[in-house]
Structures are given as C-alpha cells and as structure tokens.
Amino acid sequence: RETDSRDRQPPTAARHRWADETVQQARETRDRPVSTVVGTDPEAVAAAVERTAGARDPTGVVLGEDASSLAAVVETAPANTTVRLLPGRYDATLGVSKPLTLTGAGPETVLDGGGNGSVLTVRSPDVAVTDLRIEGVGDATTGQNAADDGSAWDERIRLAYGYGDAGVRLRGANRSLVENVTIHTPANGIVALDSDDTVVRAVDVRGTNGTAGFMGVLPMYSRMVVEESRFEGGRDAVYTHYADGTVVRDNHVQDLRYGVHEMYTSDTLVANNTVRDTEAGIVLMTRPTANALVGNDVRDSGVGIETAGTAAYTVDNTLVDNEVGLSIGASRSVYRANTIVDNHVGVRSKTLLSTNDVSENDVVGNDRPVSAGAGTLATWAVEGRGNYWGTVPGLDRDGDGVVDRAYRPTNGVDRTAATSPVSHALSRSPAARALRTFQATAPGLRGSGVLDPSPLAEPVHPDRIDTRNETAAATTSP
Template identity: 25%
Template sequence: MGILILPSTAAEIQVKDPLSLQLKIQQAHSYDTLVLHPAVFQGQFIIDKPLIIIGKPGAEIDALGYGSAITIASSDVKLRSLKIVNWGADQYELNAAILINDGINNVLIENNELWGPSFGIRADNGDFLSIKNNVITGSSQGHILDRGDGIYLKRVDNAVIQFNEIKHVRDGIYLESGKYSLVSDNYFVNQQYGLHYMYTAHDEAFNNYAEDVDGGFALMSSEKIKLHHNRVQSAQRFGVLLNMTNHSEVSANRVNKIVNSHAKVAGSEGRGMFIYGARDNAVFDNNFSNSEVGIYMAMGGEGNKIYRNQFINNQAQVKYVGDSLVEWSYERQGNYWSRFIGWDLTGNGISEQAYQPSDQLDRLYWLYPEAQFLLKSPVAQLLRWTQHQFKIMPESGVIDSFPMMSPPQVDRL
C-alpha cells in the first residue's frame, strides 16, 4: 500500500454536533481529517472524497437498523477508532458496517469496533485495502449461515488483514477471486470458517488462531496459497480443508481436538485435515492431534507431498478409501506417528520399517460401517496380527516408507 502524502492545506475538523456529520463530510476538502467527539451519530453516511475520520472515545455511529452505516465511495480514505453499531441485516443489499464501493483503492480501516448483523466490512473490485486491529462482532442468534461475514472481499487484490478479533459471524474472513492477500494474527471464534479462500491465488496466512468453529481454514478452488504457523482448536468439521486447491503449501500449523459432536453417521467425523480433489500441494511440519481423524483424503487427493507431519493420539490417524497405494514421504522423510512402533538400526531417526497407518480391515469398516461392532472381535484381531506377520505390501491405502522415530523440530515464527 502506497504512502498517503497529505497536502499542506489539509485541515482538522472537530465534529461535535451529531446532526452535522454528513454536512461536515460534504464541506470538507480532500485529505482533511474529521475528528468525531463523544456523541451518537445516527444514520447512514457516505464518504465521497479522500478523508481521514477518527473517533474519540465515546463517539458512536448508529445506523438505526437499516442500510450500511458508512459507505466509502472514494479512494484514499482512512477510518480509525470508530464504534459502529446496528446496521441493516439485508445481505442482498450488501448492508454492512463499512461498505466499500466498486473500484475503490487505498483504504485503511483500523482500530474500530463493529457490532451488528450482516457484513462487518464488505468490498468488491478494489486494490490495496488494509484492515487492522478491529473487533467485529455479529449476531449469535439464528442459523450460522444466515449471518454475514466479518470481512468479505471479492476481487480485491493486495489486501492486508491483521490483528482483528472476529466472532459470531458466518465466515470470519471470506476472500473470493482476489490475489496477493496477507492475513495474519487474527482471532476467530464462534463461526462457520475462520478464513475461507475461494478462487484466489498467491495468498499467505500465518499466526491466525481459530477456536470453537465449524472449520478453521478452508482453501477452496484456489492455488499458490501459503498457509503456515496457524492454530485451530476445538473445531467441529475440520482444521484445514484443501478442496480442489493446487500448488499450495500447508506447513507448521497446529490442529487439535477436531471432534464432531453432532456426527451421527460414519464419514462425518471431525478431521484435522480434509483433502478433497486437491493436487500438487505440499503438506509438511504440521501437528494433527487428538481428533477423530488426523487426515481424511478422498476423490483425487493422492497427488500431494505429505511429510514431516506429526499425527498424535487421533482416533484414526488416516482415513483414505481410494484404490491407489499412496506414499506419504518425500526425499526419505516420512511422518511421526504416535502409535507406530519400529526400529532405527542406523540411528538417523528414520525407521527401517514402513508403516501403514490404516490397514485393509480399517478400509473394510469404512466401506461397511455397519460392521464396526466386529472391530475388536477375536477374529478381527487374528486377521490383523496375521497381516502384520506376513508383511504383505498393501495394494492400496496410505503407506509411509520412512516413518520418523520422534517428532521433528519445527521452526516457530
């Protein structure tokens, strides 16, 4: 984002009368600063020129339950330290606390507090949008999919979204058809997905934390994303989703306790990571722990590099019901499996014994869940023991030819 150089004639305008805000905006010159004093400014306001608007403690904008509280219709606008409440709930009309019109560039939204339904911040067809240090709170009432997103950007390039706290919304951050975004140090709680990419490219996300969500980080129909050093805790459906996403890196993320308390049928378990139809990605140095399934892979997810990950105390470390034999190691580096017992005769930290995290009996039970009650029967235990004794190379499933004897060291930011 370019540096905004203010002209020497820019003025600072004090706004004390709550009925005068729109008039003050109209009367201001480009690049003036409007300072809102403690008061409730009611209505919907349009910024149609480059301005800086700053709120003092106690300044509040109340949209009275309809429309967008602030519409930005000019590039080079900055909004700081505002409290915005009670905007409209009509998502089809793009009601938002802050609505940024088509084709607007160089906008900074910083240190604001947004409370209301529908979108917190909505922008389309822009460039160089910066959203930092905001608290965005939606509605905890009604179905989660009927809420607006905390931050919704469509065809916005070079967005920077950092240090925001977002809760009680549909998706915390939803990015569609843009590129070169940077998303870091955000906190997501009580929503569908924390961060949701759709048709995006060349994005990076790190140091974000999602908890008590349906899903942590969803990468869908996108490419060349770097998702690293994020955390997901206590999600229902997944920690990380790779759906039809290619040429991306998922690394050094920590995913813990993905348990679907609402699951009623086999196949709806909580998944540390779900890979569906995604190829040519690298998944490494992640920690998947204490979940119903460590990684669930299906429908064309075989063509990825998966190595140096830690699978710790998941009910099923891996679930894959495809017909291929899939190797989960890269350059003689496999993964660490908490249930694996092998041997390392050379002392290089890699077992000479390959590991298959899920055997043929597991796959049989996935295909025919009604046979689950046989899982711990003596016959099943005998078949499993026989299979391991003869060490027959599996014809399908996941195999790690170079399992690690101890968890790998992962660099932290």
C-alpha cells in the same frame, strides 16, 4: 512419494513483505492534517480545536448548531484532511467520495446507522476510517437487483454476497484503511468491492450469535490485508471472492461457521490465525491454486483446515480437538510440519492420485490417524523422511531418526499396534512380513490407502504435543 518439494514452496516471505508495505502505505493516511473537529458539546469542541491548532487551523463544528448532520460535515471537509469526531453518539448514514480520514476517540465515538442499510459507504481511493465504533447496521444479507452494476455471469454471486448491508462498504476504494474500528452487525462487517491494496487491521467485528448474520470482512475483486483483528459470531470471519493475493494474518476467530473461507481465490497467504469453535477453521474451495496456509492454530472445530485445487502450501499449522484435523483435497501440494493431535480423524485424504508431498507432520493421539477415500496408494514421505505417528511397530536401529519399517496408518493392524497386544503381535508375524515383502515386489497388489515408508522416530514439534495424548520420550516399539 519420494521427491524434492522445495520448488513447490510459494513466496510466503514475499507475500508478507507486500502486506507490510501495503499496511505502511495505508497507515500514512492517519497523518493527514485535521481540518474539522466535530462534536455535540461546544466546550469540548472548542478545547479540541485549541489542542489541534498548528500547521493548519481546524474548524470546530457543533452538531445541531453549526451543522445539521455529520453527513453535511463530511461533504464539505477538504480532501486529504482529517475529520476528527469527539466522543459521542452520531446518528449517521455516511457517504465518502473523496480522499479523507475519519477518525474518532475510540469506542466512545459511535456511528449509529439506525438499523437501516450500510452505515458508512466509501467510493473513493485513499480513505481512512479509524478509532470508532459502528452500530445500527441494517440486517439485509443480500442485495437488490438495482444495486448491481457488474457483468451478468456472476450477478447472483455478487448480489448474494457482496451487496448486503455492512458497517463499512468500500467500492472503488483502493489503498483505503479501516483500523481500530469495532462493528456490531447482524449482516456484514466490512465489504470491499474493487478496492485493491485496502487494509483492515485491529478491528473487532461482532456478529449475531451462532452462525446467523453474514461476513466479518468480505473482499470481492479486491486484493487486501486483514490482520490483527477479532471476529466473533456471524457466518464467516473472512470470505473472499476473486480476491487473489489477499493476506489474512494474526487474527482471532471464534464461534462462526468458517474462519477463513476462500472462493475462486488464489495466491493468498493465511498465516498465524487463531480459530476456535467453528464448523471449519480454514476452507479453500472452487479450484484455487498456490494458496499458503502457514502457522495457523485451529481447535474445537468440525474441520481444522480443508484444501482444494492445486499447489496448496499447508505448513506449520496446529490442529487440535477437531472432528477432522486436516482434510487434503488439493493435488500437487505440500503438507509439512503440521501438528495434528487429538482429533477424531487426524488427516482425511480425498485426492484420487498420489501427487502431494506429505512429510514431517506430527499425527498423534487421534481416534483415527488417517481416513482415505478410494484411489491409489498414497506414499507420504519426502527425501527419506515421513511423518511422526507416535508409537509404531519397528525400531530405529541405525539412529537416523527413521523407523526401519514402513507404517500404514490406514491399515487396521498397523493403526492399532501401539494399543493392542494382538495387533502388535500380528504386525510382526511371519505372515504379515511375507505379505509386506510380496506387496513391495508387486505394487499392483497393494490396496488403496496411505503408506509411510519412513516413519519418524521422534516428533517434529514435541513442544506442541499435549502430554496427555503422547509422551515424546517413548516413540517406537520393537
């Protein structure tokens, strides 16, 4: 399909800018004056109060002496201030209903919910939770009917996904921040309902082994930023439900079912994430549109990236050692400059009509370069540039970087020509040439599959291609 795809590029730069601005605004809550210093050791509390005295003299609270519980301290702390928790273990199931910053001293500050329900529930905008560890999350992964207060049509979805136990639960908590928090959970890590412009960054969510447990971060009806975090174990690292515009970037994901799982979610940016050992690295489902998947690296998984819906922008990703590298299920979409190497199936095409721009991808070293379902013949080239397939029949006689022979990766002869002398000879036989010429003049006689009319003579990203699979120096054969 020869077309200009520039008008199909979503505003990825604008989405990064929005995320940058949202992060900057949310992180301003870290600078609130300290109103309360909390600990269990009187001497440590007194020393901390002395160190933080200044523009506002903080109150020192020794749990067990000055207050009976951390919940009581949070309840009485002034709005728009910081409650600082010294190192120690705090038995706490907290609710925050005012703009407040709750900050610890790092992993040495532990909030322990005792295994009963969500540990920290936030029902106010502009709340920050930073620099602490959360344990003792309840193991309920679904909600009770009495917990739901939304519309009836998606009640089942909300209860099944949005109302289970969590380390941090946000509801109506716009512009909130969860940063530098470690969460050990048998259920959810962080759930955000109706909490736009919320930021989750530099968190470490550890779920149960394998794919039990639930979601690391779950934005539901919430546009938010999830960045620079680590997720290991559990079901999905990031699961979105009607979270249009969400940005998920620079995260590390390992040993889950799905890395990023988007449901009913459009206009997102999923960028520069590293994903390992999943059933699927990045999955788009349920009729999304205009999602951008850029610069992600997915390996050792069932499916690297799977798209659906329309107007997906899948560019510059690295997909290596997966069962399926890239699964194309979105129409009217752009797939460009991806490195798809050493997968069982490089690209799986599931669309019925040829409406996608597929060009300048490196598809090499896969057991099968392309698997195509029933449908019309898809032509993968844009403005005279197709994809790099490694050694293919033909030569670049005029030195324009394009092999002077079309390549059909779904054709058994073309597909094996690089490794089979018989196929190589057959691909250059007079009969094969005559058949190609006849099909070119009578397109109706072409079978379904994929045709690259302008295969590239050199890889787009030679530095990404593992030398054990392909030697970039030898790219074509006569």
